[in-house]
Amino acid sequence: MKILKILILVLFAGILLYASADLPYRGDPDNLMHAEESITGTTVKGNYFIKNAYRDTRTPNMVTVVLGDYRSIDTFGEQVVIYTAGLITLLVLRKTRRRRE
Amino acid sequence: MRRQFHSPIILLGARLLSPYIMLFGWYVIIHGHYSPGGGFQGGALLAASVLLIRVAGGKRVARLQIQEFATTPLAVIGVIIYFATGLVAMAMGGYFLDYEALPIPGMEPAWLRYTGILIIEVGIGLAVMAILVMIYDNMVRGEDYG
Secondary structure, three states, X not given: OHHHHHHHHHHHHXXXXXXXXXXXXXXXXXXXXXXXXXXXXXXXXXXHHHHHHHHHHOOOOHHHHHHHHHOHHHHHHHHHHHHHHHHHHHHHHOOOOOOOO | OOOOOOOHHHHHHHHHHXXXXXXXXXXHHHHHHOOOOOHHHHHHHHHHHHHHHHHHXXXXXXXXXXXXXXXXXXXXXXXXXXXXXXXXXXXXXXXXOOHHHOOOOOOOHHHHHHHHHHHHHHXXXXXXXXXXXXXXXXXXXXXXXX
């Protein structure tokens, strides 16, 4: 049984390594995600972000621009999720002073 | 529960490290426009600096720093900073979280967006720091950890 698990793991590792050999090079301008149109004919949003991120916000870090400006409502949702997690710990883990006799 | 002991060496090391971690956390938040980083990562670093003192010094020393009752209001302030930025932009005639409409005089729209991102990153950092500290406080509450 243990040999089977190890075999499955090795098999998956082999599949992942085989797939990673086919990945495009990072930063290659001919990549599909940098194209104006995707292979299905729709416009690629990342193209707009790469072109206009610095012009719109004067911020060199494109990730910050996408996180804080273009997708700011999504980031607000993330913050509310973290806040809710904190409040849940307050409700669940807090030990009340009142004990049941 | 394990027997407690106080080690001045551990406390001294934590007191030495903690301000630098906090400074680096603020650096990560504020320098997030130019380097990897941002509100979430910087907030985690700020929480690390606070929790280091709490773990090393115990309750008595932690009372000198951010107190337990202060974490929930700080988290609320962090969320409100973010939300108020969006609401102010909406009240001044833009969309929700459209930083171009923020009422800061003498700024181009691009620099207004720059400033808006900075404001919300500070809000995120405050909220993340307060909530991580709050989770720790709630987990150890009831047990005398030092």
